[in-house]
Amino acid sequence: MSARGNGHAKILMTGNEAIAEGAIRAGCRFYAGYPITPQNELTAYMARHMPQEGRVFIQAESELAAVNMVFGASATGVRAMTSSSSPGISLKQEGISYLAGCRLPAVIVNIMRGGPGLGNIAPSQADYFQATKGGGHGDYHSIVLAPASVEEAYRTMFDAFDLADTYRTPVMVLGDGMLGQMMEPLILEKGPVRQHAKTWALTGCRGRKPNIVRSLFLKEGVLEALNLQLQKKYKAIQQKEQRWEELLVEDASVILVAYGGMARIVKEAVRGLRAGHKKIGFIRPISLWPFPVKAFRRPGKKSVKYLVVEMSYGQMVEDVRLAVECRAPVEFFGRSGGGIPTEEEILKKLHTMS
Amino acid sequence: MEKIYSRPRSLRENPTHYCPGCGHGIAHKLVAQVVDELDIREKVIAIAPVGCAVIAYDYWDFDCSEAAHGRALAVATAIKRLRPENVVFTYQGDGDLAAIGTNETIHAANRGENLTVIFINNAVYGMTGGQMAPTTLLGQKTATTPRGRVAQEGLPLKISELLAGLGGVKYVERVSMHAPAEVLKAKRALTQAFQNQIDGVGFSLVEILSPCPTYWGKSPQKSAEWIRDVMIKEFPLGRIK
Numbered sequence: 067m068s069a070r071g072n073g074h075a076k077i078l079m080t081g082n083e084a085i086a087e088g089a090i091r092a093g094c095r096f097y098a099g100y101p102i103t104p105q106n107e108l109t110a111y112m113a114r115h116m117p118q119e120g121r122v123f124i125q126a127e128s129e130l131a132a133v134n135m136v137f138g139a140s141a142t143g144v145r146a147m148t149s150s151s152s153p154g155i156s157l158k159q160e161g162i163s164y165l166a167g168c169r170l171p172a173v174i175v176n177i178m179r180g181g182p183g184l185g186n187i188a189p190s191q192a193d194y195f196q197a198t199k200g201g202g203h204g205d206y207h208s209i210v211l212a213p214a215s216v217e218e219a220y221r222t223m224f225d226a227f228d229l230a231d232t233y234r235t236p237v238m239v240l241g242d243g244m245l246g247q248m249m250e251p252l253i254l255e256k257g258p259v260r261q262h263a264k265t266w267a268l269t270g271c272r273g274r275k276p277n278i279v280r281s282l283f284l285k286e287g288v289l290e291a292l293n294l295q296l297q298k299k300y301k302a303i304q305q306k307e308q309r310w311e312e313l314l315v316e317d318a319s320v321i322l323v324a325y326g327g328m329a330r331i332v333k334e335a336v337r338g339l340r341a342g343h344k345k346i347g348f349i350r351p352i353s354l355w356p357f358p359v360k361a362f363r364r365p366g367k368k369s370v371k372y373l374v375v376e377m378s379y380g381q382m383v384e385d386v387r388l389a390v391e392c393r394a395p396v397e398f399f400g401r402s403g404g405g406i407p408t409e410e411e412i413l414k415k416l417h418t419m420s
Numbered sequence: 421m422e423k424i425y426s427r428p429r430s431l432r433e434n435p436t437h438y439c440p441g442c443g444h445g446i447a448h449k450l451v452a453q454v455v456d457e458l459d460i461r462e463k464v465i466a467i468a469p470v471g472c473a474v475i476a477y478d479y480w481d482f483d484c485s486e487a488a489h490g491r492a493l494a495v496a497t498a499i500k501r502l503r504p505e506n507v508v509f510t511y512q513g514d515g516d517l518a519a520i521g522t523n524e525t526i527h528a529a530n531r532g533e534n535l536t537v538i539f540i541n542n543a544v545y546g547m548t549g550g551q552m553a554p555t556t557l558l559g560q561k562t563a564t565t566p567r568g569r570v571a572q573e574g575l576p577l578k579i580s581e582l583l584a585g586l587g588g589v590k591y592v593e594r595v596s597m598h599a600p601a602e603v604l605k606a607k608r609a610l611t612q613a614f615q616n617q618i619d620g621v622g623f624s625l626v627e628i629l630s631p632c633p634t635y636w637g638k639s640p641q642k643s644a645e646w647i648r649d650v651m652i653k654e655f656p657l658g659r660i661k
């Protein structure tokens with residue numbers, strides 16, 4: 067364990083490695099993946115360390131096989147995970163829909179790159195719609211968490227596995243190439259690992275009735291009833307699991323909104339503006355689904371404007387507009403396909419809003 | 421009086437939804453008998469396919485999972501790796517195993533996963549309405565080869581022979597459902613394929629030629645004769661590996 071930190075001293079890690087280490091410490095027993103840039107360090111880390119810990123690592127023949135292996139692993143009741151980057155995540159949508167339909171917990175990491183198509187390997191946030199609105203077929207959501215630092219990426223894995231088990235649902239950890247590749251110091255503190263009873267797991271039917279893992283329900287009314295149960299679960303998640311960070315919003319006349327790696331740049335801009343006595347605030351959604359609407363709904367708040375900044379041409383901004391319910395103007399600035407909005411560009415956009 | 425024949429413990433009392441003369445019902449019963457005889461019902465984890473046997477878990481009385489179309493061997497791989505003490509098998513049709521799932525099939529086989537694979541070859545897609553399967557014979561009429569399959573649409577895919585060439589594969593046998601003596605041979609092959617897994621031998625596959633009277637447009641009797649006189653010429657029976 068020494069090469070991977072003793073839980074007290076600071077060590078340097080890339081975001082990809084920190085995610086892998088966080089997963090291992092959160093009790094991930096099964097990992098399957100397929101090579102794709104910019105998340106390869108994650109798979110390589112798992113290949114090195116999972117077998118050492120007596121866990122299962124498989125390099126799958128495809129993204130499809132990897133996510134379906136995770137489906138099988140999860141069906142046995144263990145914590146299971148796969149990771150990829152945008153084009154690979156598109157392939158995994160089949161499996162994610164089945165995981166949601168079969169009520170199986172799993173963690174899927176997407177270290178986003180430029181798209182559409184093969185795109186490029188530059189950081190991007192253009193998979194927001196795919197991640198938060200379902201992605202695969204059918205009426206479902208995955209919980210989506212977007213850490214903004216290496217240390218937070220590590221900690222997020224404990225939360226991700228716990229949410230997956232608590233709600234029996236796929237959880238996506240959404241990062242970008244910047245977060246995956248950058249190195250930062252962190253302390254590998256052990257997060258909480260709760261045990262969840264999994265009476266539904268496939269273990270062989272000794273001493274009990276057979277368990278069946280399925281999403282197919284042909285009899286009239288059965289699927290609708292199960293889908294209504296899913297919706298009830300999603301409502302509960304939306305009530306209880308909104309996560310965000312905010313800074314200096316109370317007296318702000320403009321609030322900048324960004325998530326993940328983009329939020330780092332935006333936060334710096336906000337700090338600089340405050341130093342110049344500008345009334346600028348900052349909201350960073352951490353759970354992208356459920357979207358933290360509570361952060362945008364404050365009774366009695368005086369008039370405020372929002373500026374949403376993304377490495378996309380406007381995806382999260384739609385959720386901000388829905389959360390704000392037309393009570394405030396919402397402006398947008400974004401670039402994608404390799405371009406990362408700079409502090410200068412953000413300031414320029416702000417200027418046009420005053 | 422001694423009871424010498426009864427429903428296997430591993431088979432539920434539900435009547436099946438299969439058409440008259442379909443091979444699935446017999447294959448399900450054989451699997452259940454073998455599971456009983458090897459006394460592994462409480463250890464078995466089955467993966468049902470997408471196809472006519474999609475609700476096989478309504479008939480078998482042991483732990484089962486569904487899998488997305490073609491992905492049964494990816495699902496099974498993970499289960500067996502995590503639970504080597506269990507007996508894990510997939511039950512897949514020709515479309516599932518040899519068209520949409522060819523990649524998962526070949527790579528699970530090539531990794532030599534210690535799994536049992538039951539491959540139902542009826543040369544047609546049953547559940548979706550009788551379309552061409554990878555194993556459809558040349559000249560055979562289906563919903564999507566209305567003039568009969570021609571070579572440009574692919575020759576009947578001999579996936580068992582193909583898999584037998586892989587180092588990870590330990591046992592492959594092709595059997596048939598067209599006559600009682602053949603059904604007995606099928607049962608012996610299934611027993612072998614399960615015993616191999618219990619003994620840790622490795623990837624074992626039994627291909628079963630199985631009648632689909634509905635989409636062959638033949639009576640159950642004529643379907644059995646068609647396997648005997650036509651299908652077996654393309655897919656010869658016996659041990660392949």
Ligand code: SF4
Nearest residue numbers: 438439442472546632
């Ligand atoms: S369509 Fe064919 S394979 Fe399907 S149940 Fe009927 S006879 Fe059997």
